[in-house]
Amino acid sequence: MIMSFADAAGQPLILWSWVRGHGGLIFSLLLQHILLTGIAVAIGSAISLFLAILSVRYRRAYAPVTWLTGIMYTIPSIALFGFLVPLTGYTILSAEIGLVSYTLLILIRNIVAGIDGVPAEVREAAVAMGYRPVRLLLQIELPIALPTIVAGLRIATVTTIGLVTITSLITYGGLGRLILEGLQGFFPTKVVVGSVLSILLAATTDAAFVLLGRTLTPWARRKAATA
Amino acid sequence: MSHPDPARQAPPDPALDGVMIRLEHISKTFPGSSIPAIGDLSLDFPRGEIVTLIGPSGCGKTTTLKLINRLIEPTSGRIQVDGKDALEIEPHILRLGIGYVIQQVGLFPHRTIRQNIATVPGLLGWDRSRTEQRVDELIQLVGLDPTMADRFPPELSGGQQQRVGVARALAADPPVLLMDEPFGAVDPIVRNHLQDELLRLQEHLQKTVVFVTHDIDEAIKLGDKMALLNVGGVLEQFGKPEEILREPADEFVNRFIGGERGLKRLALITLAEIELDPGPIVSPPVDEAEARIVMEKHGTNWVGVVSNGNLLGWVWASDFGKREPLEERIQWFKVKLAPTNTLRQALDEIITSRTQVAVVCEGDRYLGMTTLEQIRAAVAR
Numbered sequence: 001m002i003m004s005f006a007d008a009a010g011q012p013l014i015l016w017s018w019v020r021g022h023g024g025l026i027f028s029l030l031l032q033h034i035l036l037t038g039i040a041v042a043i044g045s046a047i048s049l050f051l052a053i054l055s056v057r058y059r060r061a062y063a064p065v066t067w068l069t070g071i072m073y074t075i076p077s078i079a080l081f082g083f084l085v086p087l088t089g090y091t092i093l094s095a096e097i098g099l100v101s102y103t104l105l106i107l108i109r110n111i112v113a114g115i116d117g118v119p120a121e122v123r124e125a126a127v128a129m130g131y132r133p134v135r136l137l138l139q140i141e142l143p144i145a146l147p148t149i150v151a152g153l154r155i156a157t158v159t160t161i162g163l164v165t166i167t168s169l170i171t172y173g174g175l176g177r178l179i180l181e182g183l184q185g186f187f188p189t190k191v192v193v194g195s196v197l198s199i200l201l202a203a204t205t206d207a208a209f210v211l212l213g214r215t216l217t218p219w220a221r222r223k224a225a226t227a
Numbered sequence: 228m229s230h231p232d233p234a235r236q237a238p239p240d241p242a243l244d245g246v247m248i249r250l251e252h253i254s255k256t257f258p259g260s261s262i263p264a265i266g267d268l269s270l271d272f273p274r275g276e277i278v279t280l281i282g283p284s285g286c287g288k289t290t291t292l293k294l295i296n297r298l299i300e301p302t303s304g305r306i307q308v309d310g311k312d313a314l315e316i317e318p319h320i321l322r323l324g325i326g327y328v329i330q331q332v333g334l335f336p337h338r339t340i341r342q343n344i345a346t347v348p349g350l351l352g353w354d355r356s357r358t359e360q361r362v363d364e365l366i367q368l369v370g371l372d373p374t375m376a377d378r379f380p381p382e383l384s385g386g387q388q389q390r391v392g393v394a395r396a397l398a399a400d401p402p403v404l405l406m407d408e409p410f411g412a413v414d415p416i417v418r419n420h421l422q423d424e425l426l427r428l429q430e431h432l433q434k435t436v437v438f439v440t441h442d443i444d445e446a447i448k449l450g451d452k453m454a455l456l457n458v459g460g461v462l463e464q465f466g467k468p469e470e471i472l473r474e475p476a477d478e479f480v481n482r483f484i485g486g487e488r489g490l491k492r493l494a495l496i497t498l499a500e501i502e503l504d505p506g507p508i509v510s511p512p513v514d515e516a517e518a519r520i521v522m523e524k525h526g527t528n529w530v531g532v533v534s535n536g537n538l539l540g541w542v543w544a545s546d547f548g549k550r551e552p553l554e555e556r557i558q559w560f561k562v563k564l565a566p567t568n569t570l571r572q573a574l575d576e577i578i579t580s581r582t583q584v585a586v587v588c589e590g591d592r593y594l595g596m597t598t599l600e601q602i603r604a605a606v607a608r
Contacts, residue, residue, distance in 0.1 A: 119331070122333045126335070126346075128322055217337070219338075
């Protein structure tokens with residue numbers, strides 16, 4: 001049997017007076033949500049970039065890297081946070097470890113695919129003109145891989161925004177805190193505000209990445225236009 | 228980051244005078260293969276000349292090319308580039324002085340045409356204004372439309388992309404240019420055009436060009452020298468295309484250069500290289516009796532009219548004795564060849580024109596004419 005909040009508590013779905021009176025709280029939770037996501041994606045990107053480049057240079061490393069990050073990605077989020085609490089407690093650290101681990105597989109796969117997608121003749125021409133490995137990576141390979149990398153970042157970030165709500169079970173949790181408190185206290189307004197804002201945040205971020213991708217890679221867009 | 232400009236280094240070893248690239252007893256066996264791709268190859272590439280490398284697949288022509296800029300390292304042997312031991316120079320420094328053009332072009336898709344051309348100046352640390360100036364110069368040199376400079380490579384046609392490829396290779400004015408089937412992916416008309424442009428560029432650039440091709444006509448047309456390789460990097464013959472066509476070293480070479488050897492040779496000899504005949508000519512006012520003597524001497528039924536060094540045209544013998552002056556009966560030579568045209572073009576003109584001669588002029592000035600007999604004599608030399 002499904003029981004609606006409105007039935008259970010005899011309350012309307014949204015109480016606008018509560019929303020008006022708690023603007024500061026809602027705004028700070030939104031910021032917290034963005035911050036938790038930002039930290040996770042930034043750290044995840046740094047680790048992924050390192051592991052992806054390692055995998056490209058030493059091909060034998062790629063299988064174990066995808067195997068390990070694949071396992072991390074498979075663990076259900078609540079179970080993972082459950083494993084982490086005994087180790088790192090009810091802390092932001094536990095939350096971020098979990099969040100970061102979910103970004104790795106997507107980001108590493110996209111970076112590797114992006115670099116692999118650099119045409120062999122482009123790489124050969126660059127080397128033949130005097131590029132050395134580091135400069136080749138920074139000026140040729142990564143820029144050409146950028147559309148694929150941005151696509152990976154987009155998925156990873158939107159996924160993380162969703163997962164941050166779950167971290168409310170062990171620590172801050174951004175907008176997830178509103179949802180959790182609303183569920184526990186039979187106060188639908190909090191649930192609605194938390195859900196709607198996290199959905200809006202995810203949708204806005206998604207659109208922002210599409211725009212960012214186009215701005216960073218005008219050449220890729222023109223290619224598509226002529227294709 | 229800045230590197231010493233390879234074009235401005237010490238003068239070459241005098242022992243290698245006239246030789247830009249020397250391969251000495253090169254062998255190359257790729258890992259995992261028991262048969263060497265190149266067994267024992269020695270080859271000199273003369274300074275300022277185009278050498279075309281040609282042979283069947285597996286002859287190691289591309290491998291040979293890539294040995295020069297060390298994209299492939301030899302198993303044994305010595306390589307000298309501009310008097311220096313190439314195997315002692317750091318590969319990336321060596322490569323800055325060697326232009327590289329490949330069939331798939333390999334332009335950087337994320338950089339504009341201008342940025343692509345500026346690649347090597349960028350690696351060499353040239354300042355902005357010098358680079359800008361050089362890029363503009365190159366866009367003009369290779370015949371690109373300047374409005375394309377700020378576009379991205381995928382927006383260009385195959386032929387235009389390869390022009391950018393050539394401009395990029397020439398950017399820092401390297402003394403050596405390696406070209407691996409650069410015109411293999413464009414259609415025959417564009418290919419022919421790009422070949423002509425390369426020859427035009429080479430006239431004043433005087434680069435040492437190593438040009439790999441599988442197209443025998445291209446090898447003959449472009450090469451100052453031609454190296455014919457057989458499977459395993461065996462050098463079957465090395466020399467001027469004209470020499471190879473005239474005297475193929477063996478049956479392999481003979482089969483490889485294919486049929487129509489005579490015609491192919493005609494394409495290599497220009498009209499400037501043979502002695503032209505003044506032909507049956509008279510000057511106005513035309514005296515009919517004199518004209519008849521000239522025609523008889525040359526065995527023709529027409530006579531050319533030359534006035535002050537200009538060829539006005541010709542008059543048929545059948546038009547003689549008519550009422551109006553002969554000058555009004557003059558027919559134009561529709562096709563006038565230049566001394567830079569080949570005997571093959573002259574032959575074509577001879578067999579299609581009603582006068583059975585090819586007329587050669589430099590600008591307006593009449594130089595002479597050539598006949599089938601003269602062409603046959605030139606080839607029989």
